Amino acid sequence: MTNLGDLEIFARVVSTGSMSAAGRTLGFSPAVISKRIKRLEDRLGTRLLQRTTRQISLTEAGQGFYDRVLGILTGIEEAEAYASGRSSQAQGVLRISAPTSFGRMHIAPHLTGFMKDHLDLKLHIVLTDDFTDIVADGFDMAVRIGELTDSSLVARKLAPVRRLLCASPDYIARNGAPTEIGELARHFCLPAHNNDNWKLEGPEGSLVWHPEGPLVTNSSEIVRAAVIAGAGIALRSTWDIGPELRSGQLVQVLPQWEGSKNLTLSAVYPSRQFLPAKVRLFIDYLATLYGPVPYWEQ
Amino acid sequence: MTNLGDLEIFARVVSTGSMSAAGRTLGFSPAVISKRIKRLEDRLGTRLLQRTTRQISLTEAGQGFYDRVLGILTGIEEAEAYASGRSSQAQGVLRISAPTSFGRMHIAPHLTGFMKDHLDLKLHIVLTDDFTDIVADGFDMAVRIGELTDSSLVARKLAPVRRLLCASPDYIARNGAPTEIGELARHFCLPAHNNDNWKLEGPEGSLVWHPEGPLVTNSSEIVRAAVIAGAGIALRSTWDIGPELRSGQLVQVLPQWEGSKNLTLSAVYPSRQFLPAKVRLFIDYLATLYGPVPYWEQ
DNA sequence: TGCCATTGTTTCCGAAATGGAAAAACTCAA
DNA sequence: TTGAGTTTTTCCATTTCGGAAACAATGGCA
Numbered sequence: 001m002t003n004l005g006d007l008e009i010f011a012r013v014v015s016t017g018s019m020s021a022a023g024r025t026l027g028f029s030p031a032v033i034s035k036r037i038k039r040l041e042d043r044l045g046t047r048l049l050q051r052t053t054r055q056i057s058l059t060e061a062g063q064g065f066y067d068r069v070l071g072i073l074t075g076i077e078e079a080e081a082y083a084s085g086r087s088s089q090a091q092g093v094l095r096i097s098a099p100t101s102f103g104r105m106h107i108a109p110h111l112t113g114f115m116k117d118h119l120d121l122k123l124h125i126v127l128t129d130d131f132t133d134i135v136a137d138g139f140d141m142a143v144r145i146g147e148l149t150d151s152s153l154v155a156r157k158l159a160p161v162r163r164l165l166c167a168s169p170d171y172i173a174r175n176g177a178p179t180e181i182g183e184l185a186r187h188f189c190l191p192a193h194n195n196d197n198w199k200l201e202g203p204e205g206s207l208v209w210h211p212e213g214p215l216v217t218n219s220s221e222i223v224r225a226a227v228i229a230g231a232g233i234a235l236r237s238t239w240d241i242g243p244e245l246r247s248g249q250l251v252q253v254l255p256q257w258e259g260s261k262n263l264t265l266s267a268v269y270p271s272r273q274f275l276p277a278k279v280r281l282f283i284d285y286l287a288t289l290y291g292p293v294p295y296w297e298q
Numbered sequence: 299m300t301n302l303g304d305l306e307i308f309a310r311v312v313s314t315g316s317m318s319a320a321g322r323t324l325g326f327s328p329a330v331i332s333k334r335i336k337r338l339e340d341r342l343g344t345r346l347l348q349r350t351t352r353q354i355s356l357t358e359a360g361q362g363f364y365d366r367v368l369g370i371l372t373g374i375e376e377a378e379a380y381a382s383g384r385s386s387q388a389q390g391v392l393r394i395s396a397p398t399s400f401g402r403m404h405i406a407p408h409l410t411g412f413m414k415d416h417l418d419l420k421l422h423i424v425l426t427d428d429f430t431d432i433v434a435d436g437f438d439m440a441v442r443i444g445e446l447t448d449s450s451l452v453a454r455k456l457a458p459v460r461r462l463l464c465a466s467p468d469y470i471a472r473n474g475a476p477t478e479i480g481e482l483a484r485h486f487c488l489p490a491h492n493n494d495n496w497k498l499e500g501p502e503g504s505l506v507w508h509p510e511g512p513l514v515t516n517s518s519e520i521v522r523a524a525v526i527a528g529a530g531i532a533l534r535s536t537w538d539i540g541p542e543l544r545s546g547q548l549v550q551v552l553p554q555w556e557g558s559k560n561l562t563l564s565a566v567y568p569s570r571q572f573l574p575a576k577v578r579l580f581i582d583y584l585a586t587l588y589g590p591v592p593y594w595e596q
Numbered sequence: 597t598g599c600c601a602t603t604g605t606t607t608c609c610g611a612a613a614t615g616g617a618a619a620a621a622c623t624c625a626a
Numbered sequence: 627t628t629g630a631g632t633t634t635t636t637c638c639a640t641t642t643c644g645g646a647a648a649c650a651a652t653g654g655c656a
Contacts, residue, residue, distance in 0.1 A: 002378060004302035020632060029616050034634055036614095044381045054623050054632065061381045068377035071571055072370055079366035080300060083342045083359045135571075152571055273433075273450055273569055274366055318603060327645050332605055334643095351603045351652045 004076070006040045007069045009033055010048065014066050015138055018056055067135055071270065074140070078276040090118040090278035096125045097134055097142040101220050102265075103127040106239055106296070107143065107286075114285050121278055129220075134270065140279050141269040143286070145237075147262050155266040156283055159290040162238045162297070163259025165200075166250045170230040177253050178233075181207070184254075188232030189213040192223040198235045199260035206260065211235075235259055242296035265290070302374070304338045305367050307331055308346065312364050313436055316354055365433055369568065372438070376574045388416040388576035395432055395440040398425040399518050400563070404537055404594070405441065405584075412583050419576055427518075432568065438577050439567040441584070443535075445560050453564040454581055457588040460536045460595070461557025463498075464548045468528040475551050476531075479505070482552075486530030487511040490521040496533045497558035504558065509533075533557055540594035563588070 012022040019033040026033075041048050048062035058066060081087050098107055104127065111123060126132075126139070134142045134153070145161055167177075171188075178184055181202065189211030191198075198209040213232050217223060224241065227234040228249055237259075244250040267283040269275070289295075310320040317331040324331075339346050346360035356364060379385050396405055402425065409421060424430075424437070432440045432451070443459055465475075469486075476482055479500065487509030489496075496507040511530050515521060522539070525532040526547055535557075542548040565581045567573070587593075 032615055046381050065381040068572055072373045075370045083344050083363040273369055330644055
C-alpha cells in the first residue's frame with residue numbers, strides 16, 4: 001500500500017513547483033523528496049512529473065492523480081479532526097478564493113471577527129476574478145458571484161445579487177436621466193469586466209443591452225470610481241454601491257430595470273461526504289453575516 | 299502525518315471484528331496490529347476501539363472515524379488505479395448489496411456476462427432485504443428498490459418498478475375475479491414482507507389497502523409461490539412475475555389499479571468526486587441490461 | 597467451579613526503511 | 627563559459643518496523 005507521506009510530498013511538490021522548495025517547506029532534504037517521488041512513480045508504473053533540473057510539470061496522469069490526492073489529504077485531515085474531537089472547531093489552514101472587489105469590501109472587514117472565535121485557524125485568502133479550479137489549485141472553498149452552474153462543486157447560496165443602473169447626480173444634472181430603456185443609447189455607458197452584455201429585466205420582459213462608452217477596463221474598481229466621478233451610467237451590484245446610493249453620491253436610473261435575477265452570491269466547495277469543520281463554520285459565518293437580507297441592501 | 303497502513307489496519311480490524319483476525323488476513327502478527335492501533339489512538343488522542351480480550355467494539359469516535367477511513371481508502375484505490383492507467387478497467391473487488399429476490403432473479407444470471415469482460419475483478423455480492431448502511435458496511439454500491447430518499451448517497455435510476463395485482467387462473471375460477479377495488483375485502487390477499495400496506499393508484503386516484511389474509515411471512519419468495527399455487531391475490535412487481543403472466547400461470551386482476559408509481563429500481567453508491575471504474579462499469583452494465591424498457595416488461 | 601483456548605499487550609531483538617550529507621549530473625540564464 | 631540552482635545517486639547513521647515469546651485477561655465449557 002502506498003505510503004501516505006509520499007502523497008503529501010507529491011502534492012507539495014506540485015503546489016510549490018519544485019522538489020527543493022517542497023523539501024524546504026516540509027523540512028526534508030531534496031534527496032528525500034526525489035527518492036519518494038521516484039518510489040511513488042515506480043509503484044504506480046507511471047511518470048507523474050516531467051522534470052528537468054530547472055522546472056517541473058505534471059504529466060496527464062500526474063494531473064489527474066494530483067486532483068485525487070488533494071481530496072484524499074483533506075479527507076484524512078477531516079477524519080483526524082473528527083476523531084480527535086476537534087470536529088466542531090475550525091483548525092488548520094482554510095484556503096479561500098474570492099472575487100477581488102467583493103472580497104475587499106465584504107469579506108476582509110469581517111475576517112477578524114471570525115478569526116477571534118477560531119484561534120487555531122489560519123486563513124489563506126486569494127482575491128482574483130478568474131474562475132479558478134478550486135480543487136486543482138488546492139482551495140478549500142471559494143466565494144463566487146454568478147449563475148449557478150452544475151459541476152462537481154457544491155454551491156451554497158449566501159445572498160441574492162441585485163444589479164441596478166446608476167449614475168452620479170452630477171452626471172444626471174448635466175445629461176438628464178433616461179426615462180426609457182432606449183435612451184441609454186444617448187448616454188455614456190460604463191461596461192465592466194466580464195460584463196459587457198447587460199442582461200436587464202424590466203416591465204416589458206428581459207433584454208440584453210450592449211453598452212458602449214468611452215471607458216473599457218477589466219477592473220470593476222475603475223468602473224466604480226468612474227461612475228461615482230460622473231463619467232456615465234453603470235450597471236452595478238448593490239453590494240458594490242449600496243453606501244453611495246444611501247449617501248446620495250449615486251442615484252438609480254431607470255429603476256424599473258434591474259440586472260438579471262439569476263445571479264447569486266454563493267460559497268462553493270468540492271463535493272465531499274464529510275465537510276471539514278473549518279469550511280462549514282466559515283460558510284455559516286458568511287451566511288449569517290449576509291442573510292437573510294444583506295446589510296448592503298438595507 | 300498519520301501512516302496509511304494504520305488506517306488500513308484499523309479498517310480491517312473493524313470489518314473482521316478482531317485484531318487477530320485482521321492480522322491473519324493482512325499477514326501480520328497480532329503484536330503488530332495491537333501496536334499500530336495503539337499508536338493511532340495515541341496520535342488522535344482518542345480511544346477508537348473498546349476492547350476486551352474476547353471482543354471488540356467501536357467507540358463513537360471510532361465509528362465516525364471508520365466511516366471516513368473507508369472513503370479515504372477507496373479514494374486512494376481509485377487514485378492509484380487512475381494513475382496506473384487502469385482507470386478505465388474494473389479491477390480489485392466490487393462489493394455489492396442487493397435485495398434477495400431481485401438479486402437472485404435479475405442480477406445473478408447476468409454476472410458471468412459481466413465477469414468475462416472484467417477478468418481482474420472479483421465480485422462480492424450480499425443478498426439481503428435489510429436496508430444496510432452501505433458505507434459503514436464497506437459496500438461499494440447497492441441495488442435498491444424503493445422510493446428515492448435524499449441521503450448522502452447518489453442514486454442512479456435503473457428501471458421503473460411496476461406492481462400489479464394478480465392471481466392464478468385456478469384461484470379466479472374458484473373465487474371469481476374482483477371487478478371493483480372494494481371487492482378485495484372478500485378475497486384472500488397475500489401481503490409480503492415490508493408490503494403490508496398496498497399503495498394503489500387507479501382511475502379514482504390513490505388509496506392504501508391493508509390486505510388481510512391467511513398467510514403472513516417476511517419472505518416474498520413464499521408469497522410468490524403462494525400466489526402461483528392459487529392461494530389468493532397478491533401485489534407483485536413485474537420483474538417478479540413477468541414470466542408467469544406471459545405463460546398464463548398468473549393473470550392480472552383489477553388491471554385499472556397499479557401499485558404506487560414512485561417506486562424505482564436504482565443503483566446507489568456513496569457520493570464521491572471520483573467514482574471507481576468498477577462501480578461505474580457495473581452500473582452501466584445493469585442500466586443497459588434493464589433499460590430503457592426492462593426485458594421483464596416486454 | 598475450575599480449566600483452557602483464544603485474544604490483546606508488552607518486551608526484546610534482528611531486519612528493513614528512512615533521512616541526510618556529499619558528490620555527481622544536469623539545465624538554464626547571464 | 628561560467629555559475630547558480632536543481633535533481634539524482636551513493637553511502638552511512640538512525641529510526642522504525644515486524645515477529646517471537648512471554649504475559650495478562652476474558653469467556654465458554656465441562
